[in-house]
Amino acid sequence: MKTRNRKWQQASPRGMILGILGIVTLGVAALSVAVSYQILQPRFGGWAVPTVGALDALWCVFQATEILSGNNRARVQRVQWAGIALTAVNAAIPTVDLALRLKHSGSGFDLAVVITPIAIVATKGAWWIALPALGRKVSPATRRTIAERRQTVADQLEKMEADTTDRIELLTLARDLNERVAQAETAYRLSALATQQRMTEDLHEQAEATAATVAEQPLPAMVAGIALPDFTTFTPVAPALPGTPGGTAHPTAGTQVNALPNASGTPGGTESGAPARPAAHLVPLERLASVAGVPVPEAGEQLTDMQIGVVLRHLR
Missing domain, CATH: 1.20.1440 (de novo design (two linked rop proteins))
Structure with a gap:
């Protein structure tokens, strides 16, 4: 057996x-x-x-x-x-x-x-x-030699096949990744362009609306006369008007009432039969004009309605 x-x-x-x-x-x-x-x-x-x-x-x-x-x-x-x-x-x-x-x-x-x-x-x-x-x-020894040589060739061919397959797989994966990255970059750029388009359209509409508003409602000249505060010396203190509780009067150095257009009252700032107010209790005309937001009235200039109200208040 x-x-x-x-x-x-x-x-x-x-x-x-x-x-x-x-x-x-x-x-x-x-x-x-x-x-x-x-x-x-x-x-x-x-x-x-x-x-x-x-x-x-x-x-x-x-x-x-x-x-x-x-x-x-x-x-x-x-x-x-x-x-x-x-x-x-x-x-x-x-x-x-x-x-x-x-x-x-x-x-x-x-x-x-x-x-x-x-x-x-x-x-x-x-x-x-x-x-x-x-x-x-052929003899068994020759068959073994041929078989070993064929096995060596077969192993080499199989290795080459495996290397080729791996390289093809890597190239395929790299191609897919490149396509995905390109798609993501394209989507990002499209989103950025869409955002810029929306922003431009919104700003254009707002600019057109602002231009129409400015054309229909021009700003008064008094707005340009409002002085902006100096942040280095700015102190948030509102001026107290005469007659307000706890208000303090400030002296009006060199305020000339007779420099303004003719108004009711005496040039000395007193009405007939009334005692004159001390100069220390007068509020400067410049401060009243600043609080009202109008230019300071000057002699020889035509006064607006608001400036006239400021002068009358100063006289009172």
Whole structure:
């Protein structure tokens, strides 16, 4: 049992293929012998046995000789042509018999008669195709050397295939990432442009509305006369007007009432029959004008309604 296992393990793939084809060939030869004997026996009698045996035996011998010839074309050429000729003869016997049966009877035929020529031709074709690819018979050591070299080549090819696959995968991933980054950058730029467009449209509408408002309602000249505070010396103290609770009067140094247009009252700032208010209790005209938000009235200038109200308040 151990010897059989060792022989089976030492069997080469070439030997296994030849063994399978040999078994198939013997089976087809046996079928050809049986069918050809049934066809030739009524006509040849006892001579049918050696005739059929010789044809199929030579067919097998020529096939085995073709195997032993190996890849030597000069040696294998004759046996190949001889094998082809015997294949044609063995396949012609059942084919001709089948044709004669169909011609005379018109119905009914044996299935083996149909299968036999097909099997003979197919078997010869299988040998013709497979045998050149098997090569010569080599020793186990040579087979191991060839197998190792083929394994080395196969490993290198597989490594190259893996490297190529990895590079293709990296390039594909880089392409996808570049496309995603480009799409994100495009979306960001589109969003920025859309924001600028909305801002420009809003500012344009606001500018048009402001221009229309300025055209319809121009600002008075008094607005430009409002002095802005100096942040270095600014003190948030509102001036107290005369007559307010807790208000303090400030002296009016050098305030000339008679410099203003004529108004009711005396030039000295007193009304008839009323005692004059001390100068220390007078509120400067400039302060009243600043609180009212109008320019200080000057002598010789035409006064506005608000300036007139400031002067009257100063006189009171």
